[in-house]
Amino acid sequence: MATIDRQATTLALAHALSAAERGLAVIPLSRTKLPALRSPHRDDPTAPLCHGECGRFGHGVYDASIDPLRIRELFAAAPWATGYGIACGLDPHRLIGIDLDTKSGTDSSAALRELALRHLFTIPETVVVLTPSGGRHVWLSGPPDVVVPNSAGRLAPGIDIRGAGGYLVGPGSRTEHGAYSTAPGTAHLAPAACPPSLLQLLLPPPRTGRHAGPASAGQHGQGLVQFVLAAHEGQRNTRLFWAACRAYENGLGPDLTEALVDAAVRTGLTEREARSTITSASRMTRHRP
Template sequence: MSDWQNALDNALQAADRLGFELIPLSLTKLPAIRSPHDKGHSCKGECGQLGHGIHDASSDPDRIRAMFEAARHATGYGIACGRPPHFLIGLDLDRDAEKDVDGVWELRRLCARKGIAVPRTVIIRTPRGGYHAWWTGPEGVKVPNRAGQLGPGIDVRGAGGYLVGPGSRGARGLYTLASNPDNVTVHPIPEQLLQLMTADKERPRRAGTTAANTWLMGGGRALVGLVRHVLDAGEGQRNNRLFWAACKAFEHAAAGRLDADQAEDALMKAAVEVGLPDKEAEATLKSARGDVLGAA
């Protein structure tokens, strides 16, 4: 069976058995259907076409088949978080021995420190030895996507985000169900853990610092403006704004007006500041750099 067929079959099963809304993913774990619009658009599917990322997500089997037919290169599927009836919330627990990061251990330490009893729930094993833990959330509570706020190696997947479903294949391997396959029950999230995910954590805002540093380091007005363009992004605009700003920055770099690495670092910090997950921001910057400098 091909990876495409396997991903489609698993996606249909997840939609039918659990009512999840989903989209096809490419080998890079990004939405597999290209946008029909120019970069920087604000359309969330109102045009009626496919290619709007998580905004295309559906549990309707006919629409799922249509999406996969439009993306014959798809090797996985992403399950939308924060949507009824489950209001799915996920924790991405990374394990990276080279970077001395263990999100599983950090979560256990956090729960022990806060006195949180973590219930059994659906657990997905990632190709790199990490895990995704899934919970249902209460209606009306918006959980933001956050990287590392709860601890090193712990990323939160909430409203506007998605979780890679079991049976998906990424560039590093297969995502598999680690919990009991005979009891696929997504449990409600512990109230204390939910409070930690939604808390407004005071962090020194880097907007002014980043802008000042890029100016002093020779970034000039162009890079300061591009950084501000990302920092001013609202939810649903962050990735598009980052891609547009990165393309402009790398065009300046190709013309010798900016240092490409400095620009990428500044934009990465801005993306993290507005809540874009690290991996998603890295993938967007890599794509923009390849499109501009790869062709230059």
């Protein structure tokens, strides 16, 4: 049975109500950062897919609301909740979360700066939430009628994206690893508009036929090779992994492997390290929906 920390629950509810006043739809979270209310259909394997149409709580982000009465009812049904999640992709902010992780062994902040330099965008002044592990959540706002999907490591290693159907742990939440807080000087800000160049990177690549023209494939592959060749010490593995993921996502992985290995070796990696990194990228993209 879940331990009830009434003070933490009271504080989480207060923060959730404050977020709702800003137009951010919220749900209660447990100390594990998962939705506090379990699915009412969990014991019925034959139940049809339900996003809350049944009228009961327990549908994760689909329970999210800005209605104070409903939020209080959600927390009353989950008195063990110690945090709250903020649903992404909903009006009026259409929130996009850039999750800069520190647990992957990569410098995700540096990776984001590299992307910004490469694609000519800057992260505007916006809400930044500090995580207990030392990571950061950068809040951005998406344009109407654009659906940004969730992704893990697709933009770069250590960078996860929270988009439509996802949620961010709200500041003021307490988890088993510690508390989330707003970075100094950002609490009063609204989520800033996502830079167009960054938005293009967040969207799925346009679908092409299986037999794409060799010229376009070659140009894209050469661009990935050059990306690896431009790596400095401390970036080599990260850049190789990112390039290999993009290659496999675009069906170029097997054809580009030797060129990527050669580029990585020229930057200072051993052939064994390079092939291991490319194999990891292959496995990751193979199991990605």
